[in-house]
Amino acid sequence: MIAFVIPNLIGTIVLICVAPGPSNQGGLIFAFYMMQCFQAVSFESVELYAHKQCNPSIFLMLSRNCAGQSKRSITYAMTYIGWAGGNAIAPQIFQSKWAPRYVNSLYIHIALCTYLSSQGSELTK
Numbered sequence: 001m002i003a004f005v006i007p008n009l010i011g012t013i014v015l016i017c018v019a020p021g022p023s024n025q026g027g028l029i030f031a032f033y034m035m036q037c038f039q040a041v042s043f044e045s046v047e048l049y050a051h052k053q054c055n056p057s058i059f060l061m062l063s064r065n066c067a068g069q070s071k072r073s074i075t076y077a078m079t080y081i082g083w084a085g086g087n088a089i090a091p092q093i094f095q096s097k098w099a100p101r102y103v104n105s106l107y108i109h110i111a112l113c114t115y116l117s118s119q120g121s122e123l124t125k
Helices: 002-017 022-035 043-048 056-065 069-093 103-123
Strands: none
Touching: 002 022, 002 103, 056 069, 069 103
């Protein structure tokens, strides 16, 4: 799962480092799409789940790494709580005073990706 965060980080770094201009619009759009790779992982398995808002590969890993129905139910519930909390907090990091490039928001994005990746690696030990 940590490997899926690498395109997010690369895209974010490109958006921070490259100043927008008419000659590099295509590259910046590609960098933005790279940031969205994590949510597009295993798109072909989306139909397996009724709740299509979350990344299906996360649910694949949850169902394979939890033994017992009670533990699996609690794990799914915690995942949904985290998903809902993230959706509530994420718009708050894009402040209008940082417009139009939102560089500070991109720095926060890098910090969150790094932190969540390190937490994920701790959980899989």
